[in-house]
Amino acid sequence: MNYNELEVRKTFELMVDDLTEVRIIGNNITASGYFKDVDTLLKNLKQYENRQGLNFYFVMNSVNEGCYSRQQRDCFIEINRNNKTPTTSDKDIVKRNWLLLDIDCERPSGVSSTDTELQKSKDKANKVYRYLKNEGFEQPIVAYSGSGTHLLYRISLDPSETQLVKDSLLALDMMFSDEEVKIDTSVFNASRITKLYGTMAVKGRNTKERPHRLSKIVNYPNEIKVNDAELLIKLAKNLPEPPKRTFQAQEFDIDSWLSSNGIVVKEQANFNGGRKLILEECPFDSSHRGKDAAIFVLNNGAIGFKCFHASCSQYTWQDVRKKYEPNAYDRVEVKRLEPRLNSLKKPELKTNEPLFFTSTTIKPKDRSQIVSIETGITKLDKKIIGLNKGEVSCVSGLRGSGKSSLMSQIALEAVQRKYKTALFSGELSENRVLEWLQLQAAGKLYTQPTKYENYFYVDDKTKYYINKWLDNKIYIYNNNYGNDAQKILNSVEQCITKNKVDLVILDNLMSMNLESLSGDKYERQTKLVLGLVRYAQDNDVHILFVAHPRKSIGFLRLEDISGTADLTNAVENVFIVHRVNMDFKAKSKLTFGWRDDNDLYNYTNVIEVCKNRDLGIQDYFVGLQFEVESKRFLNEKYETKHYDWEELQFADTLVKAPWD
Numbered sequence: 163m164n165y166n167e168l169e170v171r172k173t174f175e176l177m178v179d180d181l182t183e184v185r186i187i188g189n190n191i192t193a194s195g196y197f198k199d200v201d202t203l204l205k206n207l208k209q210y211e212n213r214q215g216l217n218f219y220f221v222m223n224s225v226n227e228g229c230y231s232r233q234q235r236d237c238f239i240e241i242n243r244n245n246k247t248p249t250t251s252d253k254d255i256v257k258r259n260w261l262l263l264d265i266d267c268e269r270p271s272g273v274s275s276t277d278t279e280l281q282k283s284k285d286k287a288n289k290v291y292r293y294l295k296n297e298g299f300e301q302p303i304v305a306y307s308g309s310g311t312h313l314l315y316r317i318s319l320d321p322s323e324t325q326l327v328k329d330s331l332l333a334l335d336m337m338f339s340d341e342e343v344k345i346d347t348s349v350f351n352a353s354r355i356t357k358l359y360g361t362m363a364v365k366g367r368n369t370k371e372r373p374h375r376l377s378k379i380v381n382y383p384n385e386i387k388v389n390d391a392e393l394l395i396k397l398a399k400n401l402p403e404p405p406k407r408t409f410q411a412q413e414f415d416i417d418s419w420l421s422s423n424g425i426v427v428k429e430q431a432n433f434n435g436g437r438k439l440i441l442e443e444c445p446f447d448s449s450h451r452g453k454d455a456a457i458f459v460l461n462n463g464a465i466g467f468k469c470f471h472a473s474c475s476q477y478t479w480q481d482v483r484k485k486y487e488p489n490a491y492d493r494v495e496v497k498r499l500e501p502r503l504n505s506l507k508k509p510e511l512k513t514n515e516p517l518f519f520t521s522t523t524i525k526p527k528d529r530s531q532i533v534s535i536e537t538g539i540t541k542l543d544k545k546i547i548g549l550n551k552g553e554v555s556c557v558s559g560l561r562g563s564g565k566s567s568l569m570s571q572i573a574l575e576a577v578q579r580k581y582k583t584a585l586f587s588g589e590l591s592e593n594r595v596l597e598w599l600q601l602q603a604a605g606k607l608y609t610q611p612t613k614y615e616n617y618f619y620v621d622d623k624t625k626y627y628i629n630k631w632l633d634n635k636i637y638i639y640n641n642n643y644g645n646d647a648q649k650i651l652n653s654v655e656q657c658i659t660k661n662k663v664d665l666v667i668l669d670n671l672m673s674m675n676l677e678s679l680s681g682d683k684y685e686r687q688t689k690l691v692l693g694l695v696r697y698a699q700d701n702d703v704h705i706l707f708v709a710h711p712r713k714s715i716g717f718l719r720l721e722d723i724s725g726t727a728d729l730t731n732a733v734e735n736v737f738i739v740h741r742v743n744m745d746f747k748a749k750s751k752l753t754f755g756w757r758d759d760n761d762l763y764n765y766t767n768v769i770e771v772c773k774n775r776d777l778g779i780q781d782y783f784v785g786l787q788f789e790v791e792s793k794r795f796l797n798e799k800y801e802t803k804h805y806d807w808e809e810l811q812f813a814d815t816l817v818k819a820p821w822d
Contacts, residue, residue, distance in 0.1 A: 164211050165218065167204055169360025169378045173220075174200035176303060176382055177314070179259065181225045183250045185355055186238065188364065189215035194249045195238040196229055202236050209238075218361035221250045222314070223321070223352055224257040255352035258319040261327060261394070262356055263290060263302075263334065264346035266310035273366035274374060275309035286343040287311040290334060293470070296607065297397065298802040300387040308363020308375040312356070316388050321352040326391070329398035332435055336401065336458045337468055339433035347434050392800040402458070402466035402479060416459055423486040428453075436460040444469045445482050457482070473578055473806050476540075535665055535704055538575035539769065540797045541784045546735065546774045549704040551664060553776075554694050556730060557708050558723045559739035564767050565708050566590070567793050568739055569669045570598050572706065577635045578805055581664040584657045586639040586650055588673025595638050596629075598793065603628045603805050606791040618791050624811075631807035637661060647674040647690055651697065658701050666698075670708035672724070687725045691732050711738075717749040720772040736773040742766055742785075761785065767795060 186193040197203040265287045267279035303314040328350040335345045357377045368374040426442035439457040444450035450471045458466040467479040483490045534548030559565045573583045600620045609618040676686040698705045712724040765785030786795040
């Protein structure tokens with residue numbers, strides 16, 4: 163029997179929207195038929211049910227309705243030299259429905275796979291599935307082709323999006339293919355046929371070692387959700403661009419460069435587009451070993467880098483090269499130092515130092531000794547480098563703009579980068595602060611909806627691993643000890659001394675009681691802010707505080723921040739968080755003359771750099787997307803940030819694909 167009726171029905175029900183072409187190939191025969199109804203298809207398949215050496219395929223994307231009027235409507239027509247019946251071509255496809263990942267073990271052509279080879283394809287599919295799930299892809303349909311594994315992700319693309327699909331496959335091939343198992347990069351064309359699941363896969367002889375097997379769908383979600391094109395765009399961006407060719411430019415010798423910089427290549431593997439150099443350890447974290455980090459050398463000269471650990475997922479080949487060769491791209495780069503290994507040392511005043519310096523007696527500032535805590539907001543970090551230890555920053559914004567969300571997210575990013583944070587929240591209890599941190603750390607992939615609109619929660623198992631990760635890294639002030647400013651700062655100082663804290667967050671300044679300080683309201687604020695500046699320098703920490711703005715009828719500006727002018731004068735950075743709504747759009751157009759098509763209007767929130775004393779940045783705007791499910795700010799709409807708590811979970815539990 164060449165097919166299983168129930169399995170064919172399942173395939174038709176799950177994957178065919180309206181019209182498809184089924185093609186039969188083998189034993190000197192090619193037959194084609196167009197079908198809308200599975201019963202009609204099965205009726206016509208009966209004539210082939212016992213014929214040997216046949217393989218059955220179908221067109222997985224939406225076929226133009228006009229093709230149903232071809233000669234092979236609701237029947238099979240055998241195609242030969244005398245009968246050139248047209249079959250489905252790319253121009254006959256009206257929509258791309260599926261991204262097919264065809265994962266097969268290398269073997270001699272014309273034969274089926276062994277059980278061992280089939281298992282290797284399943285193991286590789288498991289890794290690809292986990293990676294794409296972590297990148298935000300919805301659960302795919304999973305099928306066995308008979309000799310390999312297929313992952314089928316639902317998409318909705320124009321047939322012309324050939325390059326996007328091709329680049330997505332090439333990116334996965336680059337990251338996951340090796341000498342034994344390959345991801346087929348040739349299945350990008352719109353009219354691609356794939357195995358009609360439920361039919362036998364017949365290659366070579368049916369032997370005990372290499373048996374013929376029934377292809378079938380083995381797993382599918384209850385609801386097959388469409389993956390947005392942005393996810394494919396993000397995936398395709400992993401494919402490095404080839405270097406720009408210049409006159410008489412020498413080709414970059416990656417092997418010599420790695421050797422000269424002491425980067426050990428553990429093993430090499432070839433994939434369709436080039437070579438994969440698996441590193442002994444990740445250049446950014448020596449604990450990431452095994453096959454976690456690799457450099458990819460494409461045949462076109464492009465070079466890429468990937469570490470599959472969450473904490474290093476953002477690094478590219480350019481980052482690797484700049485780590486060892488800071489001026490490689492002719493830009494001044496600030497050397498990053500490992501946290502807690504290179505703390506700032508306050509210069510001691512020597513009796514022989516002059517009261518006034520001259521140009522020749524001033525020592526240049528060594529920027530390599532500045533320790534900067536990155537915020538995780540890509541464009542902001544590239545512009546201001548990060549939050550320098552020993553300095554103070556002020557954050558303001560209207561109610562509901564996202565100030566507190568930003569503070570907790572920066573605290574999480576600090577943990578991710580091996581820094582510790584002391585956090586005071588004058589408006590939220592310690593339980594509420596922790597719940598907010600848990601929600602942001604979990605992310606959309608690990609949050610669950612409730613019956614209330616826009617309200618999500620984190621399950622207990624996920625909370626356990628997040629808490630384990632956060633433990634002794636974020637210290638939340640106990641509000642039961644009161645809100646006296648001096649008492650809070652004394653408590654924070656004790657926390658810094660005991661736990662080697664790097665970042666202090668005060669959310670917000672207006673909830674701190676200043677009565678223990680002398681003077682009127684503004685004198686007290688001045689004393690507090692100037693005290694924070696000295697405090698940051700003395701304790702080698704960065705202090706980030708929130709200050710509310712006063713009422714303003716115009717676009718919120720630096721001078722609208724409530725309180726003494728020293729709130730903004732004495733600090734190194736001033737940021738304003740804006741919510742992109744009708745009011746923001748109207749006032750920004752009046753203030754800056756922005757047009758309706760300004761790119762910032764495509765975001766949900768905007769962070770404005772009003773002041774950055776270190777580099778002189780001001781009036782710089784960064785757009786962000788707010789993710790309701792996790793209360794995170796995203797750099798781009800479909801960004802999927804992973805924190806290291808997930809690795810604790812994976813270490814405790816072997817995460818398998820749902821079909822295992």
